[in-house]
Amino acid sequence: MITEALILAAGKGTRMWPLTENIPKPLLPLCGNAIIEQQIIVLRKVGVKKINILIGHRMKEISDLLGNGESYDVKINYIVQSEQKGTGHAVSLAENHIKSSFFCLNGDTLIDERNLELLAKKENQMAMMITTVDDGKKFGVVKSNNGMLSSIIEKGISGKSSINAGIYLFNDKIFKSLKNIKKSIRGELELTDALISNEIYTIEYQGFWKDIGSPWDLLTANEVLIDKTENEIYGKVEDNVQINGNIHLGENSVIKSGTYIEGPVWIGEDCVVGPNAYLRKGTVLCGNNKVGAASEIKNAILFEGAKAPHHNYVGDSVIGRECNLGSGTKVANLRLDKKEISVTHKGKRVVTGRRKLGVIMGDNVATGINSSINSGTIIGSETRIGPNALISGTYESKSLII
Numbered sequence: 001m002i003t004e005a006l007i008l009a010a011g012k013g014t015r016m017w018p019l020t021e022n023i024p025k026p027l028l029p030l031c032g033n034a035i036i037e038q039q040i041i042v043l044r045k046v047g048v049k050k051i052n053i054l055i056g057h058r059m060k061e062i063s064d065l066l067g068n069g070e071s072y073d074v075k076i077n078y079i080v081q082s083e084q085k086g087t088g089h090a091v092s093l094a095e096n097h098i099k100s101s102f103f104c105l106n107g108d109t110l111i112d113e114r115n116l117e118l119l120a121k122k123e124n125q126m127a128m129m130i131t132t133v134d135d136g137k138k139f140g141v142v143k144s145n146n147g148m149l150s151s152i153i154e155k156g157i158s159g160k161s162s163i164n165a166g167i168y169l170f171n172d173k174i175f176k177s178l179k180n181i182k183k184s185i186r187g188e189l190e191l192t193d194a195l196i197s198n199e200i201y202t203i204e205y206q207g208f209w210k211d212i213g214s215p216w217d218l219l220t221a222n223e224v225l226i227d228k229t230e231n232e233i234y235g236k237v238e239d240n241v242q243i244n245g246n247i248h249l250g251e252n253s254v255i256k257s258g259t260y261i262e263g264p265v266w267i268g269e270d271c272v273v274g275p276n277a278y279l280r281k282g283t284v285l286c287g288n289n290k291v292g293a294a295s296e297i298k299n300a301i302l303f304e305g306a307k308a309p310h311h312n313y314v315g316d317s318v319i320g321r322e323c324n325l326g327s328g329t330k331v332a333n334l335r336l337d338k339k340e341i342s343v344t345h346k347g348k349r350v351v352t353g354r355r356k357l358g359v360i361m362g363d364n365v366a367t368g369i370n371s372s373i374n375s376g377t378i379i380g381s382e383t384r385i386g387p388n389a390l391i392s393g394t395y396e397s398k399s400l401i402i
Helices: 035-045 060-068 087-091 113-120 173-178 191-195 217-229
Strands: 005-009 048-055 075-080 102-104 127-133 138-143 148-154 162-169 201-204 242-244 247-249 260-262 265-267 291-292 297-298 306-309 313-315 341-345 348-354 358-361 377-379
Touching: 005 035, 005 087, 035 060, 060 075, 060 358, 087 173, 087 191, 113 127, 113 162, 127 138, 127 265, 148 191, 148 201, 173 191, 191 348, 265 348, 341 377
Parallel strands: 005 048, 005 102, 048 075, 127 201, 242 260, 247 265, 291 306, 297 313, 358 377
Antiparallel strands: 102 162, 127 162, 138 148, 138 162, 341 348
16 A cells, blocks of 8 residues: 655646735635645545645645644645755655655646556556646657656647656655756756656556646636535525535535525535525635625636625636625626637737636736626736726736726
8 A cells, every 4th residue: 555645736836827826826725625635635545644745835824724634634744845946856855755655746636546546556666647638738748658658758749649647656766766867958857857767657547637737727627526515514504595406515604595506516614695696506615705696606716705795797717815896797708609718828828728718816806896807817916997897808916907
């Protein structure tokens, strides 16, 4: 049995802007738990007892949340990467902390028990998960021969490809190989350079795989996880509420009269829903949220403290912490021609792969009454949007839109 693991969680997560302006990427929420908590829970289920977490950027926030691991029934050990020198350097820092074969995970990858158990069958050897995507251009493309790794091409191959899934089983041989690698063309020590000098089994990932590398990927991951929601009612449901499907309702939360819910829906603690609100499949309220009268939320994530209190529509969107949508604010989530939605993100035009995408909104954004937000809009934190505004495109943090 594999009892140790290493999670690589030291990066800045700049590709997740604006969601990571004020929160480290591993702590972004998915169905009531941070991404890294989802990983810890699955690792524990397959028998892992000690989890080493490599931290760097905003590390105190990560360690404050996870503590020593007692609440997850594991031991957590923190390893600090004070300077970002690449994934090879990151893994090498764990050499004096790990005593046996171990799982190694990128901190932004969803995992499940079935695939870790497949990896564990190669105990005392080394292996990596691979998966097939329609376009390998953004990923490290993997070539295998008779189930063994033969080469890795770092990004740039278009078309259907087998790629590195970012989930590994290593033993002490990996540390010996990491001592011999040199800086890549990017000026970093790459883990992949150590892989190709070893005998590495390649194992096809079974089922849904997702690298949460862009803000809209959080929605895609959420769509998968929320289907596992069980019916758990810890708060109050008033009379004349209609619920179809499973919901999680956290403590001190209330669903007021006249509200209609189509599950699965996840509602955290201290939330108020209604009266006469409509929550549709895939909605996640992370905590201390308000969805008020005549507001409709569909397949959207509202981070802690976000509010849609009066006559709002929010579909296929991520709303940051402490945002407030003025009365009548509506978010479009579908092009009139129903084509795939592209966005401008980090200065580049990007195809999202989604036909439905509303807004990606950073923290503490406020909209005026009757403002309208077009599909594929990205809004940086602390932005203010005036009444009756019609907005599209990408806005930097602290913008004023009138």
